[in-house]
Amino acid sequence: MSQVLVVADLVDGAVGKPTLELLTLAGRIGDPVVVVFGEATGAVAARLGEYGATRVLTVTDPAVTDYLVAPKAEALAQIAATTTPAAVLVTSGAEGKEVAARLAVKLGSGLITDAIDVAADGSTTQSVFAGSYAVHASVTQGVPVITVKPNAVTPEPAAATPAVESFAVTISDQAKGARIVAVEPKQASGRPELSEAAVVVSGGRGTGGNFDEVEQLADSLGAAVGASRAAVDSGWYPHAYQVGQTGKTVSPQLYIAAGISGAIQHRAGMQTSKAIVAVNKDAEAPIFALADLGVVGDLHTVLPAVAAEVARRRS
Incomplete structure (x- = not known):
C-alpha cells in the first residue's frame, strides 16, 4: 500500500487526540507513517501503533524546535522526497497550516486546509460559509497536503507495531531566520485544550x-x-x-x-x-x-x- 505521512501533534510529550484522528484518516488511504519532531518514547510509539502507525520517523535536529515553522517544512519536504507518500496530513491550527502551506510550495503540490473528512481516494470535505455548504475537493497536482480540523472524526484503533527510525535532515540557514528565544508554559486550568475539547x-x-x-x-x-x-x-x-x-x-x-x-x-x-x-x-x-x-x-x-x-x- 501507499504510505501516508502524518505529522504528530505531541502535547507535553504525549500523543494528542488530533494525531489519532489523522491516523484513522490516513489508514483509509494507505499505510500511516508518522513524523515526530523530537524524540519518540516507547510510550509514544506504542500509542501511535494502537491507531495504525506502521513507521515512526523521528527528526531530532535541534533546528526544528529551536526555530519557527520553516525548518519543519524543510524536514517534511526531505522526508516526502524519500517516501513518495500518497498524501501528507497535518492538524489544522496556526502552526500546522503554515507548515502545510510551506510544504506544499516546496513540493509543488496542491493544498487543502480545514478539511473535516478525507476519503480513501484522498478527496476531502470542507464546511464553508458558516456551515451553509459542504465542499468536496481533491488536489490535482503533486502530493496532496491536507490539514484536518480537530474532532473531525472519531479515532479508530487499528493495532500495528511501528518501526521507530531516526531521519537525518539538513536544515538551510535561510530557514533559521526566526529563533524561539523563550517559551512560557500556559497556566494549567485543569480543563481540556480548547482546540481538542469534545x-x-x-x-x-x-x-x-x-x-x-x-x-x-x-x-x-x-x-x-x-x-x-x-x-x-x-x-x-x-x-x-x-x-x-x-x-x-x-x-x-x-x-x-x-x-x-x-x-x-x-x-x-x-x-x-x-x-x-x-x-x-x-x-x-x-x-x-x-x-x-x-x-x-x-x-x-x-x-x-x-x-x-x-x-x-x-x-
Whole structure:
C-alpha cells in the first residue's frame, strides 16, 4: 500500500487526540507513517501503533524546535522526497497550516486546509460559509497536503507495531531566520485544550466581563472555555481562548455559545461543531440561525441552572 505521512501533534510529550484522528484518516488511504519532531518514547510509539502507525520517523535536529515553522517544512519536504507518500496530513491550527502551506510550495503540490473528512481516494470535505455548504475537493497536482480540523472524526484503533527510525535532515540557514528565544508554559486550568475539547462553552459580550457562570458550566461538563473576539478585545478573557476567524478553530461534539451574537467571524471558528446551543437575550441574534437549540434568556440565570442540573444528575 501507499504510505501516508502524518505529522504528530505531541502535547507535553504525549500523543494528542488530533494525531489519532489523522491516523484513522490516513489508514483509509494507505499505510500511516508518522513524523515526530523530537524524540519518540516507547510510550509514544506504542500509542501511535494502537491507531495504525506502521513507521515512526523521528527528526531530532535541534533546528526544528529551536526555530519557527520553516525548518519543519524543510524536514517534511526531505522526508516526502524519500517516501513518495500518497498524501501528507497535518492538524489544522496556526502552526500546522503554515507548515502545510510551506510544504506544499516546496513540493509543488496542491493544498487543502480545514478539511473535516478525507476519503480513501484522498478527496476531502470542507464546511464553508458558516456551515451553509459542504465542499468536496481533491488536489490535482503533486502530493496532496491536507490539514484536518480537530474532532473531525472519531479515532479508530487499528493495532500495528511501528518501526521507530531516526531521519537525518539538513536544515538551510535561510530557514533559521526566526529563533524561539523563550517559551512560557500556559497556566494549567485543569480543563481540556480548547482546540481538542469534545465540549466547549464560550462567552461573549453578553457576559459583561463576568465569565464565572461560563467557567462553572464548563467545569460541570468537563469542557473547555472559549471566548468571542468582543470579549477578548475588551480584555475580559485571554486571546489564547478566542474562537473565530482570528482565533482558534474548534469542532467539538457540543458547542455552547453564551452571550455571543454570532458574527460571521465567530461562526467561522465553530461552524463545524456537531451540536450548537445558543443562549442569548436577543431573540434576533444571528447565532440562533446556526444553533440546534436556542434559549432566549439571560446567561447569568440560564447557565447556573444548567450547571446545577448537571451536578444533580451526576450525584
